[in-house]
Amino acid sequence: MSLSVGVLSAAHAHVDAYAGILAGREDVDLVGIADGDDERGRAAADRHGTAYVADGDELLERIDAAVICSANADHRDWFERAAKAGVHVLCEKPLAPTVEAASAIVDVWEDTGIVAGVAMPLRFCEPARRMREALEAGEIGSVRSISGTNRGKMPGGWFADPERAGGGAVVDHTVHIVDLVLDLLGETPAEVYAETDTRFHDIPVDDVNVLSMAMADGTPFLLDGSWSKPDAWHTWGDATLELTGTEGTVAIDYMDQSLTHTVASGDDAGVHTAFYGTDANAGLVDDFLESVRKGRDPEITPADGLAAVAVVEAAYDSADAGASVPVADVD
Structure with a gap:
């Protein structure tokens, strides 16, 4: 089963690692990269042969799963938007800058039942x-x-x-x-x-x-x-x-x-x-995609991210x- 996957923000230094892995998989359709910074987002999309999408919510309507590669302070916002859209999430580390924000993400994860992992590979x-x-x-x-x-x-x-x-x-x-x-x-x-x-x-x-x-x-x-x-x-x-x-x-x-x-x-x-x-990184992505397909928790859950x-x-x-x-x- 092919999964439609997007990248939410190209702010993180690891965006090329994850986008590159996704773009190279035959069982994944890398639909696009969303970013509020037009220049940064377009450059990342061009590097990986995918579309740049200025509106993150528009991208969320078109995908099954997403990788959040934003600045730490934006993780919670992206996570909540993805969960509201029913999109499964692999979030860059740390889960959030504070225990308060990380706990809020865990609450959203538990309430919505989406598959969610944290990128600590x-x-x-x-x-x-x-x-x-x-x-x-x-x-x-x-x-x-x-x-x-x-x-x-x-x-x-x-x-x-x-x-x-x-x-x-x-x-x-x-x-x-x-x-x-x-x-x-x-x-x-x-x-x-x-x-x-x-x-x-x-x-x-x-x-x-x-x-x-x-x-x-x-x-x-x-x-x-x-x-x-x-x-x-x-x-x-x-x-x-x-x-x-x-x-x-x-x-x-x-x-x-x-x-x-x-x-x-x-x-x-x-x-x-x-x-x-x-x-x-490839092992991390493998585990996340398999968890989405099977409806199970990934190896590293938001609860683990909160503990860190x-x-x-x-x-x-x-x-x-x-x-x-x-x-x-x-x-």
């Missing part, structure tokens, strides 16, 4: 799958400590606008690793102590952070989600997770699935990386207070 990479298998086999025993990183480049644009993004590196990067831990261990942190700052860029939001967290049983969880990679870095960043248990340790690095080579001179001089690993947003909000509250704060109970 690390669950679908091969290293995460192998880590899950190791845990299920009991290879490391009981988990006693957790540490991770999601360090990348500063995206610029609205990502550094506190009103449109809801913050800086914390809101952008924390959710990926927190969601992976939720998938692997079945829970998110119960308490957060966060230190944030702006050290690398002249922007009005945080670009560096270290989150010292604790799970419900006291297990420590340390996370660096800073925008600390130079613009000239040969990859966008990293995504790592290490779990230490009573019987051993297991660690993964998403970017380990790559070859790095250095060119000494000429037009291509510099360090280059060729990624050969699993396409986590609660950790982000607690991190900012902690940084403001200079003390540990509990993560809101959003179950």
Whole structure:
């Protein structure tokens, strides 16, 4: 069964990844890209051989499902409009900039019964799958400590606008690793102590952070989600997770699935990386489209997205207070 799919906004840096995957599938009709910014929307539509639709509600009338690629502050509006039209939704992360807005999205999802997912694709990479298998086999025993990183480049644009993004590196990067831990261990942190700052860029939001967290049983969880990679870095960043248990340790690095080579001179001089690993974005889209066809929940639901947003909000509250704060109970 072919699905009619649209993209709601081309504001996000990941729009080309998702639109490209959809445009290349034979079982999907990429109907169009809607965007209030005419120039941006037309450029994205042209890149992927689809139509530009200025009126988002008009596009919603023509599609079965949509991917929201807007600025964070606009997720709730797009989600509510899609749900009202009966359109299934895959929403970019974070689900929303605040727990209040994310909770409202969850309410709409539960009330309307649409299929809805959140774009936190690390669950679908091969290293995460192998880590899950190791845990299920009991290879490391009981988990006693957790540490991770999601360090990348500063995206610029609205990502550094506190009103449109809801913050800086914390809101952008924390959710990926927190969601992976939720998938692997079945829970998110119960308490957060966060230190944030702006050290690398002249922007009005945080670009560096270290989150010292604790799970419900006291297990420590340390996370660096800073925008600390130079613009000239040969990859966008990293995504790592290490779990230490009573019987051993297991660690993964998403970017380990790559070859790095250095060119000494000429037009291509510099360090280059060729990624050969699993396409986590494609796995995410596969799961979402299958969930639409089968009428089931995707792997990552709005409830999962809300749980990750609660950790982000607690991190900012902690940084403001200079003390540990509990993560809101959003179950």
